[in-house]
Structures are given as C-alpha cells and as structure tokens.
Amino acid sequence: MSTTATGPASTASEQFALRRRSPVQRIQHLLHAHPSISPFLVLVLSFVVFSIINPRFASPNSLSLVLQQVAVIGALAVGQTLIILTAGIDLSVGAVTILSMMVAAKLAQGLGLPGVIAVAIGIGLGAAAGLVNGGLVARLKLPPFIVTLGTLSVFTAIGLLYSKGQSVQSVDMPALLNWTGETFAIGQFHITTGVVMVAALYAIVGFVLANTAWGRHVYAVGDDKEASRLAGIRVDRVLVSVYATAGAIYGLTAWILIGRAGTASPNAIVDANLESITAVVIGGTSLFGGRGTLLGSLLGALIVGFFRSGLALAGVDDQYRVLAVGLLVIIAVSIDQWIRKVRA
Amino acid sequence: MTTATPAVAPVLSARGLVKTFGRVVGLDGVDLDLYPGEVLAIIGDNGAGKSTLIKCLTGALIPDAGEISVDGRPVHFRRPQDAREVGIETVYQTLAVAAALDVASNLFLGRERRRAGILGSVFRMIDKKGMRREAAQALEELGIGTLQNVTQPVETLSGGQRQAVSVARAAAFGSKIIVLDEPTAALGVRESNQVLKMIEEVRSRGLPVILISHNMPHVFKVADRIHIQRLGRCAGVVTPASHTMSEAVAIMTGAVTLAEPNGNP
Numbered sequence: 001m002s003t004t005a006t007g008p009a010s011t012a013s014e015q016f017a018l019r020r021r022s023p024v025q026r027i028q029h030l031l032h033a034h035p036s037i038s039p040f041l042v043l044v045l046s047f048v049v050f051s052i053i054n055p056r057f058a059s060p061n062s063l064s065l066v067l068q069q070v071a072v073i074g075a076l077a078v079g080q081t082l083i084i085l086t087a088g089i090d091l092s093v094g095a096v097t098i099l100s101m102m103v104a105a106k107l108a109q110g111l112g113l114p115g116v117i118a119v120a121i122g123i124g125l126g127a128a129a130g131l132v133n134g135g136l137v138a139r140l141k142l143p144p145f146i147v148t149l150g151t152l153s154v155f156t157a158i159g160l161l162y163s164k165g166q167s168v169q170s171v172d173m174p175a176l177l178n179w180t181g182e183t184f185a186i187g188q189f190h191i192t193t194g195v196v197m198v199a200a201l202y203a204i205v206g207f208v209l210a211n212t213a214w215g216r217h218v219y220a221v222g223d224d225k226e227a228s229r230l231a232g233i234r235v236d237r238v239l240v241s242v243y244a245t246a247g248a249i250y251g252l253t254a255w256i257l258i259g260r261a262g263t264a265s266p267n268a269i270v271d272a273n274l275e276s277i278t279a280v281v282i283g284g285t286s287l288f289g290g291r292g293t294l295l296g297s298l299l300g301a302l303i304v305g306f307f308r309s310g311l312a313l314a315g316v317d318d319q320y321r322v323l324a325v326g327l328l329v330i331i332a333v334s335i336d337q338w339i340r341k342v343r344a
Numbered sequence: 345m346t347t348a349t350p351a352v353a354p355v356l357s358a359r360g361l362v363k364t365f366g367r368v369v370g371l372d373g374v375d376l377d378l379y380p381g382e383v384l385a386i387i388g389d390n391g392a393g394k395s396t397l398i399k400c401l402t403g404a405l406i407p408d409a410g411e412i413s414v415d416g417r418p419v420h421f422r423r424p425q426d427a428r429e430v431g432i433e434t435v436y437q438t439l440a441v442a443a444a445l446d447v448a449s450n451l452f453l454g455r456e457r458r459r460a461g462i463l464g465s466v467f468r469m470i471d472k473k474g475m476r477r478e479a480a481q482a483l484e485e486l487g488i489g490t491l492q493n494v495t496q497p498v499e500t501l502s503g504g505q506r507q508a509v510s511v512a513r514a515a516a517f518g519s520k521i522i523v524l525d526e527p528t529a530a531l532g533v534r535e536s537n538q539v540l541k542m543i544e545e546v547r548s549r550g551l552p553v554i555l556i557s558h559n560m561p562h563v564f565k566v567a568d569r570i571h572i573q574r575l576g577r578c579a580g581v582v583t584p585a586s587h588t589m590s591e592a593v594a595i596m597t598g599a600v601t602l603a604e605p606n607g608n609p
C-alpha cells in the first residue's frame with residue numbers, strides 16, 4: 001500500500017497526476033493551455049486605462065485609425081507567426097514586402113499591366129522569395145536567422161535596384177492597386193478594404209492552423225524536428241511550405257500597403273521586421289517554436305496599436321510607446337519561459 | 345542447441361548492415377532475420393548498436409551498406425514513413441512525440457484522419473473528435489488507466505506516460521511488424537507488465553515483434569529468440585530455452601563467444 005491516502009491511485013505516476021496545485025501553478029497551467037490569455041488581458045487593460053486617460057481613445061474615429069495603422073504589421077505578423085511556430089524567424093519580412101510591392105507597382109506603371117495581374121505577380125514573387133528562404137532553411141539546414149539576415153539584404157538591394165530608388169505614385173497605378181485603401185463605414189467606424197482583408201487572412205490561416213493536418217505538422221515541426229521526422233512527417237516539405245506561404249502573405253500585404261500609403265515607396269515600412277516579430281512575441285508565441293496561436297499575434301499587433309494611439313492621445317512623447325513596447329516584449333518572453341516549465 | 349532458426353521464410357531480413365557515423369562504427373555487418381509471429385529480442389550493452397540497427401530497419405537511418413528485404417522483396421526505406429507504409433511501426437528510444445501537442449494528436453501524428461464529406465475533402469478538416477475517441481480506446485486497450493484525458497499535452501505527462509503513448513501508437517497502427525526500442529525503460533511495474541502483455545497479444549495476432557531491452561527477466565519472459573549485439577556486431581542468436589540469462593549476459597559482455605554467432609551450423 002502507498003503511504004499517502006489519495007484514493008485509488010496505485011502507482012507513483014498516478015499519484016503524481018492527482019497532486020494538489022498551488023494557485024500560482026494553476027495560473028501557470030492555465031496560461032500554458034491558453035497562451036493568448038495574457039495578451040488578451042493586456043489589450044483589455046490598456047483599452048480601459050487609455051479610455052480613462054483620454055475618452056477620445058475609445059471613439060470610433062480613433063479606433064478606426066488604430067485598425068488602419070495596425071493592418072500592415074498585423075498582416076505581416078501572420079506570416080511571421082507561421083515561421084516562428086516552426087522555431088524559425090524571418091528578418092526578410094520587410095524586404096520581401098517592398099520587393100513585391102515595387103515590382104507589382106512598376107509593372108503596372110511601366111508596362112501598363114492590368115491590376116489583377118500586377119497583384120498576382122506581387123503575391124507570386126513573395127511566394128518565390130519565401131521558397132528561397134524555405135529551401136535554404138530546410139534543404140541546406142542553415143539557421144533561419146542567418147538565411148533571412150542574408151536575404152534581407154539581397155531582397156532589399158534587388159528592390160532598390162529594380163525601382164531605381166523611386167516611388168510610384170497612386171495616380172500612376174491601376175485603381176485595383178489602391179483598392180485596399182478604400183474606406184467604407186460600418187456604423188461610425190471607417191473600415192478600409194485592407195482591414196477587411198487582414199481580418200479574413202487571420203480567419204483563414206487561423207482555421208488552417210487549428211483544423212488541418214498541415215497545421216498540426218507546423219506545430220510538431222516547431223516543437224521537435226527529429227521527433228516529427230521519426231513520426232513520419234516530411235519536415236523539409238512543411239518548412240518550405242511555411243516559408244512560401246509566409247512569402248505569399250507578404251506579397252498580399254504589399255497590396256494592402258499600397259492602399260494604406262497611397263504610394264509604392266521602396267523606403268516604406270523600415271521597422272516591419274522588428275514590429276512583426278514584436279507583435280508575435282507579445283501575442284504569446286514562443287520564439288522556441290511549437291507554441292502559440294495566431295489570435296495572439298492579432299492581439300499583439302492591436303496592443304502595439306493601442307499603445308501608439310493611447311499614449312499619443314495622452315500627450316506623451318512617442319518614445320514612451322517605444323519604451324513600453326520594449327518592456328512588453330521582455331515580459332512576454334519571460335512569461336513564455338515560465339509557462340514552458342510546466343511539466344508533470 | 346544454439347540453432348534457433350525456424351523453417352519458414354522470414355518476414356524481415358537484413359544482411360551485412362553497415363552504418364558509420366564519421367569514425368564511429370555503429371553497425372559492422374549485421375545480419376538479422378525476423379520470422380512470422382515471433383518476438384525477437386535484441387540485447388546488448390550501451391552503444392552496442394541496438395538502436396542503430398532498428399533505425400536502419402525502419403527507415404530512420406539509411407545504412408551505408410547491406411540489404412534489407414520484407415517478405416523476400418528488397419526494400420530501400422529512405423524515411424520512416426516508407427517503413428510505416430509497409431506496416432512497420434516503431435517506438436524509438438527517444439519516443440518521437442511532439443511535446444506541445446496533445447495525446448490524441450500524437451497518436452495520429454503524420455496520419456491525421458480527415459472528416460467525412462466536403463469538410464474533409466475540400467476544407468481538409470481533421471476529425472478531432474474521432475481521433476480522440478480512437479486514441480482513448482487505444483490507450484484503454486493497453487490498460488494505461490492514468491491517461492484518461494487524451495486532450496492533455498504530452499509535455500504534461502510523466503516519462504512513463506509518454507512512453508505509453510508511443511507504445512499505444514505502435515500497437516494501434518502496426519499491421520506487419522512492431523519494433524520497440526526499450527519500451528519499458530521508464531515504466532512502472534504495472535505498466536511494464538501491460539506492455540509485455542501487449543507484446544504477447546500482438547504476437548498472438550500473428551505479428552512479429554522486435555524488442556530491445558536491458559531487462560533480462562522481461563526478455564526471457566517474452567522472447568522467442570534473442571539477438572545479442574556486441575560492439576556493432578551480432579555476437580549470437582540464442583533462445584530462452586538454449587541459454588540461461590547469465591550465459592546470454594556472458595556472450596553480451598564478451599566473456600564467452602559463440603561458435604556460430606548466427607545460430608546457423
């Protein structure tokens with residue numbers, strides 16, 4: 001007989017499973033099971049605090065602006081999330097987006113290509129750039145950080161050379177390229193088509209991640225590549241498909257960016273790499289791979305948007321936003337480290 | 345009587361397997377035959393090449409030299425799923441589980457079941473409920489009572505429970521051969537006995553089993569034949585009837601050498 005009277009447990013492992021948990025352990029387990037709880041709480045809390053400081057923060061006008069500002073980084077964060085889930089990282093996010101954007105805009109301007117074809121070429125080019133990244137990561141087994149650090153420079157240079165460093169103005173492009181910037185009203189909110197596209201992107205990729213075998217494999221590969229291989233998953237294929245999908249998403253984002261900025265400039269979104277990674281990390285996705293949700297990244301992107309708008313409306317210097325976001329990143333990574341320690 | 349070769353054709357047969365890792369020789373020309381419905385144990389000291397041997401047999405490693413055939417037909421497994429496709433299921437020593445995924449997802453990892461109808465064919469939705477149900481059933485059949493909750497992430501399981509998940513996966517999907525690399529290393533007495541019972545049950549279904557174990561009483565309890573691996577080579581094949589435990593251990597450690605290592609006079 002066992003020395004403790006914990007009921008019918010007959011082996012050590014059974015008793016261990018039945019042990020009592022302290023409140024802190026419970027929180028740890030809860031966050032472990034639902035990693036997007038913490039960004040959700042931060043989002044709600046920041047909403048409340050900023051609304052109290054300046055009631056204009058919660059006005060439909062201001063919130064609509066936040067959504068429009070967040071759309072581009074939010075879209076890029078979808079691709080970045082996929083890659084980080086595989087324990088990778090993509091530093092070429094901005095470079096691929098700019099390259100896709102400049103090629104699509106220049107082709108539409110110079111050759112007079114129809115908008116649909118220009119958009120398709122932009123998305124295709126993004127996917128091709130992703131294939132390059134994915135191929136180097138999966139086949140040559142190079143670290144994603146190094147691969148995308150290299151392609152960051154390569155794609156940036158190609159984009160600048162191709163566009164000769166010049167912007168393309170919206171009047172010189174087919175209307176479809178600017179369509180993503182068109183606004184319409186939902187109640188008192190002004191929503192752009194780009195924002196709707198980003199929402200749809202989250203819904204679709206979120207569905208795929210949660211409900212398909214491919215989604216499972218993305219998590220498994222990020223968790224443990226060798227175990228996934230032994231379990232019969234084609235790890236290299238999963239990796240290549242993830243980078244290519246992310247690239248296609250960046251190509252789509254290029255379109256959204258044209259609508260948002262009203263121009264295609266090779267010097268746009270200089271902070272895209274860090275901001276997309278920030279959104280993903282604040283959203284609770286682990287940089288070590290295999291853990292996190294797409295919803296979290298959306299929350300992360302919104303949190304950054306809330307801080308930007310809220311602190312501006314509070315009349316605080318924008319550097320405080322930079323400071324606050326930096327602290328959030330460190331806190332988020334610390335929480336991730338902590339909840340990863342959950343073990344039976 | 346060192347001869348331990350049944351008179352039927354082997355299900356799985358390997359000849360002259362060589363596997364090197366740089367300068368380290370993992371396998372140095374190993375032969376192995378697995379006959380229908382038998383439990384073949386592989387014993388040997390740490391680093392003797394047991395895991396390397398079964399990895400070569402199951403596509404996890406590609407041997408540098410040597411031939412493998414299944415049912416008399418030569419096979420060239422290039423990855424683990426090639427072996428899976430012919431019905432060879434393996435529990436690797438490292439367990440090959442994705443820690444963040446739940447128990448059911450792990451049981452079906454790499455062969456997720458899709459939902460019926462358009463949801464499965466067009467939207468590619470996986471049948472989560474069905475897989476959970478079957479996973480619970482597979483675990484129950486194995487008698488792992490503590491694993492009621494198949495939605496629990498594997499990383500929250502104890503080492504023994506993780507091992508049980510891997511064993512249940514192999515038992516549920518194996519249709520030709522089941523290979524177990526130290527399946528009871530982390531298990532308690534009761535769970536170990538369950539796994540041994542499972543092995544005997546699999547054998548009674550006519551499926552052959554390869555079992556790697558350091559536990560001599562277990563080996564002598566369930567094995568029909570025992571392949572003794574030593575320093576990357578096969579030091580002999582014995583049976584529980586022909587040799588005692590201490591004799592087998594003596595061969596394993598090199599204290600004694602068998603005249604005909606492969607048991608063929």
Ligand SMILES: Nc1ncnc2c1ncn2[C@@H]1O[C@H](COP(=O)(O)OP(=O)(O)OP(=O)(O)O)[C@@H](O)[C@H]1O
Nearest residue numbers: 365368369370388389390391392393394395396397
């Ligand atoms: N991936 C690898 N890289 C380098 N050497 C390896 C690798 N895998 C195995 N080896 C070497 O091959 C030899 C056989 O290893 P193997 O894992 O097959 O031993 P084993 O009999 O399974 O031992 P154990 O009882 O400890 O599991 C060892 O010397 C080991 O160091």
Ligand SMILES: [Mg+2]
Nearest residue numbers: 394395396437
């Ligand atoms: Mg081993």
